[in-house]
Amino acid sequence: MHRPTPGAAHPAPPADIEVRLTAELASVVAGARRRALRDGDRQLDTAHLLHSLMESDPEVRAAFEDGPQVARVLGYLVQRSIGYGLRWQGSVEDSGAVPLVTQPGWSPSARTAMEHALRRAEARGGEPVAGCDVLAALAADRECRAVEVLRHAGVDAAALAGRLAQPREPGLTGSLGGSARGA
Secondary structure, eight states: OOOOOTTSOOOOOHHHHHTTSOHHHHHHHHHHHHHHHHHTOSSBOHHHHHHHHHHHOHHHHHTSSSHHHHHHHHHHHHHHHTTGGGGTTTSOOOOSSSOOOOBTTBOHHHHHHHHHHHHHHHHTTSOOOOHHHHHHHHHHOTTSHHHHHHHHTTOOHHHHHHHHTSOOOTTBSSSSOOSBOOO
């Protein structure tokens, strides 16, 4: 994942990010925000984003090697929401991806993941950001909470990020092919 250098121009705040999302991804973010609130977390973090993506996006689930991986990841995320994540509660997720910047509602790592996903979409000619763009950004940040969840569930995050980095045809959702996207 691209890691901005200190002193670099600050990326767009999450409010600007959210206006650039498809209705589907806006729903994912809303779900992640509800999960963070329900979990008693001050900020939406990368594990909240992963959980919401896994529940709502079939192409994200299809990016994993097999069905059991999906079940293990979802199972681990459910454990997190019923107690596993207590050790994270009250702390700010910062994997070192950005200088620690307080942005109400988003952890620095979640903010960076969304910015990375938007850049991926822009590199495809301005297509809307897809769930697999967000998953690729999450998997590429080896120190974020989402990758910790993936590791505990037996997923090789580096291999997942590599698969998602493969070029895809314009007009298709995700990074692994998929169906034609309606506007």
